[in-house]
Amino acid sequence: MHNKNDNVRSEIIRRSGVNPVKCMRCGKCTATCPAFDTMEYHPHQFVYMVESGDIEPLMNSNSLYQCLTCFACVDRCPRGVEPAKLVEAVRLEVIRKQGANHMKPDSIPAMVEEDLPQQAIVSALRKYHK
């Protein structure tokens, strides 16, 4: 599979440490994902699309920001594929581009309620912002 995404693909694989070829397409990640309903592309699709180099649609999808990093897919995958790490690696590919941050610090005050723990803000920024 040689296409223009080959560089992005190998960068994502390197950064995540995930080998998508290990996937046996059982779908347990998708069966286990608590964020399934809010996602356009589901964990097994992430794995398959990275494997086949079809990464552009993933980069343009809001699914990148729906992953809860709960690691349920990582723990339950029978092949040790770790889909959550792939989601993160693709997301970094997007937000590392200049101005592509998913969440801007300025927009946060509007979202924050009085008793929201700092933890939520810090985590969200860590995940969505470079």
Next chain:
Amino acid sequence: MSINSEYKPKIVAFCCNWCSYAGADLAGSNRLAYPENVKIIRVPCSCRVNPMFILRAFQRGADGVILCGCHPGDCHYTSGNYYTRRRMALLFSMLEYLGIEKERTRVEWVSAAEGAKFAATMNDFTQTVAALGENKRLEDLRCKR
């Protein structure tokens, strides 16, 4: 023998009876050519090969020695090739210490079904050894006729 374009290194190949020797037979029946300077010695198992045999070959003017056995886990005698792997790791590092280029020695796993691999391995090994030239360091000139 001098190094010229016709230079043909002497290569001794030890092959285990069950996998690699059969692999060499398969290479033969499929007419897969490899250089004539490779001469095969049949042993029951790669673990029969005493490091002494390899030293002897170098002493007598061999330019390269290759040892072929069954793939790890497939040994006819269960574990012989594991012994081989460990023994040869030690021997080869000693040879390197003595100044014998490590490319002159090799262990390869060739199954009875891998005729093509056998031929390819021998071609590659011969080329590699040929590029190094004659083995002078270990050759015992008193043995020369």
Next chain:
Amino acid sequence: MKVAYFPGCTLKTKAKELDRYARKCAEILDVSLEEVEDWQCCGGVFTTSRDEVATKLSSVRALSAAKKNNNVLVTVCSACHNVIKQTNYAMQNDAEFAQRVNNYLGKGEEYDGTTEILHYLELLRDKVGYDNVAKKVINSLAGKKVAAYYGCLLLRPNSVMHTDDPENPTIMEDLIRALGAEPVIYSERNECCGGYITLENPEFSALRSHKVTESAYNSGADLIVTACPLCKYNLEKNGSPIPVVYFTELMAEAFGVKEDANA
């Protein structure tokens, strides 16, 4: 017993009870929690990417600082624990990453990955012992049905965390039992509450939290205990039918050091 202690930022503001009672109970159990000097925020979540180095430095510094205190670092917030433990694992298992981190730290400050990182619950289970916890109980919580809520961060990824069986954990239930109360097992106890997604998709996190509180409530629990401020926030905000408290609060109550007034 002296151990280094990493409270984390949320515990200094919104989750003061988690911190305060952790310290009080530790005192009762003869554990001296030595707060790491100049600790910095752990970052809230661990970035799984191997090339993210700067964001993990604060965790490495905290781990390094534990050397003064028996090489044991104790955390009580699930999120801090997860981040620091995963960072420690990366330092132990990813030589390239460790090298890059140590390049930042400068000479003489290199960290070798040898600190033992324990969650407060692990400290109780493995170092103090639940028998000794039970001995300090003054107000037995007998009759109380308590649902332990683990969420994700305390248990997963199990290959790194090794806290407990991630699908059928008992570490909090055993504590609840030691305090005299009755643990309630329910299926959502190790599922996500929605976490930080509450910031941008509150409806979704409400959905997740509902599932958790409903599952606990339907299993007959009077109370939910957790170790994570964000879990507590999500569950409470989304209308838990039963109270949600930190496990340290429950301990404090059993040890007779809980203050009545709302802190």
Next chain:
Amino acid sequence: MQRIGVFVCWCGSNIAGTVDVKAVAEALRSEPGVVFSTDYQYMCSQAGQEIIKEAIKEHKLTGVVVCSCSPRMHEATFRKTAQAAGLNPYMVEIANIREQCSWIHKDMETGTQKAIILGRAAVAKVNLNAPLIPGQTPVTKRALVIGGGIAGIQTALDIAEAGFPVDIVEKKPTIGGKMAQIDKTFPTLDCAACILTPKMVDVAQNENIRIFSYSEVQEVKGFVGNFNVKIKKKARFVKEDVCTGCGICTEKCPQKKVPNEFNLGMDNRRAVYIPFAQAVPKVATIDADYCTMLKTGKCGLCAKVCTAGAIDYTQKDEIIEEQYGAIVAATGFNPISLDKFDEYAYNQSKDVITSLEFERLTNAAGPTAGKLLRPSDGKHPHTIVFVQCVGSRCAACADKGKEYCSKICCMYTAKHAMLTRDKYPDTDVYVFYIDVRTPGKNFDEFYRRAVEEYGVHYIKGMVGKVSPQGDKLMVQASDLLANKQLHIEADLVVLAAAIEPDKSARSIATMLTASMDTNDFFTEAHPKLRPVESPTAGVFLSGTCQGPKDIPETVSQASAAAAKVIGLLAKDKLTSNPCVAHADELMCNGCSSCANVCPYGAISYIDKEFRMPNRTTAIRRVASVNPAVCQGCGACTVACPSGAMDLNGFESAQIIAEVDAICR
């Protein structure tokens, strides 16, 4: 000095096409020891062999070199030829000038030169050959079968049928194994008990078969043809030869709360029990862990009600020692523990069961008398979810599951799903699969019938989590073809747990010096060509102890193992390969290096008296190779630090002579 004859074969034009055979014969004539050299069109033909025979006689040859095809082809032929002419067959060496020379080289000059060198090496070797005589050992004409499941039963029956005595050692109180627990068999759906129990009766009635039930193999010594085995017969506190199997004791025993392992703990049995009605031997056994009499000395009710007087509370474990010529391992399998897969809530809900438990729930002799009822509340389940590959094909979790495919689950799950729909058409049945693997006669047709005729919902996807909620089980799963996450409210969840070798297999393998793979399955002598033999001579493999198998495969392999055993026992003497290791006792210092690397345990140590200077003697420990056990790999020859070990037929001096000849 040897008198060597060289015979160069043309192999028609196969060799003669690129090798100047006459030049080879001529060149080799001047090699040391060679007294005769010739060539012929087809050495392996009748006429060619005659040439060799005549030359041996005429020239009083002591050694023969045939330059021909691979020794793997005709070494045996030429050895026989030599033997017919009165020469020791091991005085023949082959120079492979076809596969290694004429077939791979195109140039006559090159081919001829190489053929001469190969011939030279063979001549150099023969110069050092010594006559070898194969050893002979007697064969004890009795076989031992370890394990009394369908594999062990079939092997024992076949061996007994051929007229040889067989002993079966079974650790449980009855033979029958897993098949006795199964309800129906795929793909024919005949009842397992109906086809198994007659075989069990055959075993009991066969005069050539002895059953040691409730017994374990404790020690194995010896080698092929001559194994000496100690069997521990555990005390069952019932005299086997007196008990009539009437079962009164099992009804009267007051200890009623013992989990019934035959029904996988889904109901209880008494402390004295007969596992099931068709048990063989049909003899009661007292479970010492639960019997009040054995624990406290108070009760004794079973002895009172036993009219035969079979109860004996003082019975002790008994050790039986017996000789065997061959041993068959038939130790079978078990489903893996599901403790580490609690996302499926196996430990949290009684209504999450394994497939083997499902078999018992649908078996007429099971805890529900064959009615499919939920273990929790005894209600009929209306929605059943089957999950395949639970712990199989699990690469990420060596501590949890197994990396291999368990092979039988796809078919038994199809069977369960089909039978459920057949008997209870009001039940919705879902099967979650990764792949449906049905290679086998009538297997795929069977699976398709489950889908097309019985309306089983097969869903490509996996279950992520099972959540018990009230009396329901919430199943969260994926449907990959629809790209959906499913939430099914189920009444019963059935897990197709991976299968693993029985835990006893490892210790048995150690006793037998038979090798195992990383999954604790026994390894075959050759995965393709010797699938029922272990690499250890005289040890054979039957059934799932070698790898996952269904019943027909198990039975075929069991019969194949029996055929191998019969072939062995039919011999009066065993002729062993004479190319075995031997130790030079004068050089051996008894260091054990050789014994440590020997994969067969062929080397032992003896104390030997040596003459020393000044008419004194000394006793030294020296290595001794059992030629019946040694397989001739040569690992010991290299391990020996003093060079005392050598290998017949491949002596160090011979190999060095070959090296020298090649490098000359």
